[in-house]
Amino acid sequence: MDTQAGQDARRRPAEAGVTQVGDDAWTDGNAPESRLTANEVAHSWAGRAFTDERLDVAGQLGLAFGLLDLLDDYWVTCEIRFADRGPGGPLPSGVLWDGYRRRLEAPEAADAVTYSLWADWFEDRDTCEAAFAEVLGRDAGRLHTDSPQPLLRRARRVLECSGPVPWAVKESAYAVAARLPALFEGLLGSHRDVYGDLDPSAALTAGHSAAR
Structure with missing residues (x-):
């Protein structure tokens, strides 16, 4: 949805060799013959969005939403909530709820x-x-x-x-x-x-x- 966030969301895993090879299939550069589901990628990468020191908190949240758009997996929203309710929270309210509203308004599921x-x-x-x-x-x-x-x-x-x-x-x-x-x-x-x-x-x- 957010072009820049979407590009970043795809690039971060790719830097570690994790690339998409199908609608719900991903491959890990360390084991190219194996396949990962979107849920497995979400468990590995969604939490990392909030430890990316190259970004401020709003940027980290934007990256997480980019991963949500990319993976369409509930676990990404869990990590967003963990970050908001955790010791480093709360997340910027405007960015958080604007992200939810935009996705609720979009034609996509x-x-x-x-x-x-x-x-x-x-x-x-x-x-x-x-x-x-x-x-x-x-x-x-x-x-x-x-x-x-x-x-x-x-x-x-x-x-x-x-x-x-x-x-x-x-x-x-x-x-x-x-x-x-x-x-x-x-x-x-x-x-x-x-x-x-x-x-x-x-x-x-x-x-x-x-x-x-």
């Missing part, structure tokens, strides 16, 4: 990003409120039937994985989304979430309002 939100940022009561605000809550007032498609795409993806977010945090955004047919399916996905947090009476009121 964003499964690693949405799973990261659902399993990590939204399930953690220490981070769920800030994370939801950054990826959707603060923009809920901008949601309309004629909103730009990237914004609607981001909203739909966030709603679909927002089940664990406490009801009090997401209620106002849900009330807006319930009025928009393009986003209502995302609300259903959240309701069906095994870890979903929903206030039945408030949700029913929002649903009735949307139906009128």
Whole structure:
């Protein structure tokens, strides 16, 4: 997505002889006949992004996002979170959440990003409120039937994985989304979430309002 970050993300492993030879196949220069999966490369390289002394912290985070685009693997998001929550954190908030928003808005699949939100940022009561605000809550007032498609795409993806977010945090955004047919399916996905947090009476009121 970010051309420079993507080039750096590919170049760093290549400097050590790790190159891509297929959609989900990589080879290690030290063992050219063996094949690595994207997940194996992510485990080896994603954490290294945050130890690259050639870059400042924002640059390291950009490199990590470049690796995420390159590998499309959830483990890269784990390393981003480890860096944010670890002793060297927090990471620059603007860069972190802009990286998430951009990937949620992109036409390409964003499964690693949405799973990261659902399993990590939204399930953690220490981070769920800030994370939801950054990826959707603060923009809920901008949601309309004629909103730009990237914004609607981001909203739909966030709603679909927002089940664990406490009801009090997401209620106002849900009330807006319930009025928009393009986003209502995302609300259903959240309701069906095994870890979903929903206030039945408030949700029913929002649903009735949307139906009128």
